[in-house]
Amino acid sequence: MSKRVSFQHSRRPSLSRVRGAVVAAGLGTSMVLGAGAAFAAGVAGAPHTADLISNGAAGSVAAQAAAQGKAAQAAKVERAAAEKAAAKKAAAWRIPVGHYALSASFGNDGSRWAHKHSGQDFAVPVGTKVEAAHGGTVVKAGPNGGGDGPAYGNAVVIRHGNGTYSQYAHLSKIDVRIGQTVETGQRIALSGNTGNSSGPHLHFEIRTTPNYGSAINPVSFLSKQGVTV
Template identity: 50%
Template sequence: MALTRATGKHRRPSKTRRASAGAAGIAGLATVGVVGSIASPAFAASGGQSQSRVQQSPQVREALAAPISETLDQQAYDQALWAEQTRAETEAKEEAAKAKAEAKRKADEAKRKEAAEKAEKAREAKRKAERAAERAKLNQYVLPVEGSYVSTGYKQGGGMWSSGSHTGVDFHAGMNTPVHSVAAGEVVEAGNGGAYGNNIVIKHKDGTYTQYGHLNSIGVSVGQTVQAGQQIGLSGSTGNSSGPHLHFEARTGPEYGSDMDPIAYLRQHGVKI
C-alpha cells in the first residue's frame, strides 16, 4: 500500500512559521551567547567563532525551524514505511517458500508416477513372461521316464501280447521309478486296466491320448488336470508283466486298439529319443 503523510495538526508548518520559529531560536541562542559572554569573557572570546559556526549550521537551522509535531509525523511515516517494506519482504519470502514447496511436491509426484509406471511395466512384463512360459509348458512334451530308453519297441511280435504284437513301447525302469505325464492334459482313466495292471490314460490338448501301464502305484485321479513332466505314479510290474518297467502308448482315442507309433509321436512334439 502507498503511504502518505498525516494531515491536519501534523502538517508541516508554512515557511513563514518556520522562519519565525527559526528566528526565535536563533535569538534565543544569541541571548544565551551574550549571557555566556558576560559570565565568562574568556570563553566568549575564545569560543565566539565556534558559537557562530553552530548557529550557522544547516542542521541546526533545520532543527530549530522544524516543530516537534512535524518530527513525530516524520517518525510515524518512516515507521509505517518500514513496516510496509517488512510485510512485503515477508510475503515475498512466504510466496517463494510456497513456490518451492509446490515445485518439490510436483517433482515428488512425478517421481512417484514414474516409479509406479516402471513397476507396472515390470509386472506386465513378468505376467507376459509367465503366460508365455505357461503356453510353452502347455505345448511341451517330455519323456515319461527321465533318462530312460526303450527296451521293447512298437509292434514287436511275440506271445506276450494278445494281439500278437506290442501296442506300445516299454521304457526301462526299476521298481517305483517316478513316471511323468508326457504333456499337459486331463486324466480320463486311473485304475486297474486288466492286462495293463494299474494304468493311467490322459487326454491332451491336441486331442490325442497317452497310456501308462503296469504301475506299482497311481498318484492321480480321473478329472484331474496335469502338466508336462508332472509325476503321476510309480513304475512296477502289475498286470501281464515279466518284470518292472513302464508300458507307454500313444493313442488317437482313449480305448485299446487306437494306438499309434509312440516314438514318432514323441519326436513329432520335440522329444529327443
C-alpha cells in the same frame, strides 16, 4: 575604484566551483539511487519461499509417479513372460520318466504279446515317478489295465486336447482318479512290474481313442512334438 571592484569579485563564489559541487552531488545521489534500485530489482526477481516449496513438492510427486509407472511396466512385462511360459508348458509334450533305458519298441514281435507291441517300453526300477506326458483329463485309472485287460496290470489313460490319448501301464501305484485334470509333468503314478511284464518297466502308448487297439508309434509322435526319446 579599481581596487574596490577587485575586492568585491574576490568575495563571490566561483561559478565553476558551484557547478562542480552540484554535479558531484548529483552523481552521488544517482549512485545511491542506482544501488537501491539494483537491490530492489534483485529482491523482486528472487524466488519466493512458498514457490520453492511448491516446486519441490511438484518435483517429488512427478518423480514418484515416474517410479510407479516404471514399476507397473516391469510388472506387466513379468506377467506377460509368465503367461507365455505357462502357455508354452501347457503346449509341450515330454517323456513320462526321467532316467531310463529303452527296451521293447512299437511294432516289435515277441512271445509276451499276442500281437505286435503297441507301445514303447522304458526300463526303470520299481517305484520310479511317472509323469503325464501332456496335460489332459484322466479317463481310465485302475487295475486290469484300467479296463483294457489284465496284461497291462495297473494302468492310466489320459485324454488330451488334440484328440489323442496317452496310456501308462504295469504301474505299482496309481496317484490319479478318473475325471481328474492333470498338467504336463505332473506325477500320476509309480512304475512297477504288474500284469504281463518280464521285468520292471513303464509301458507307454499314444492312442487315437481311449481303448486298446488304437495305438500309434509313440516315439514318432513325440518326435513331431519336438521330443527326442
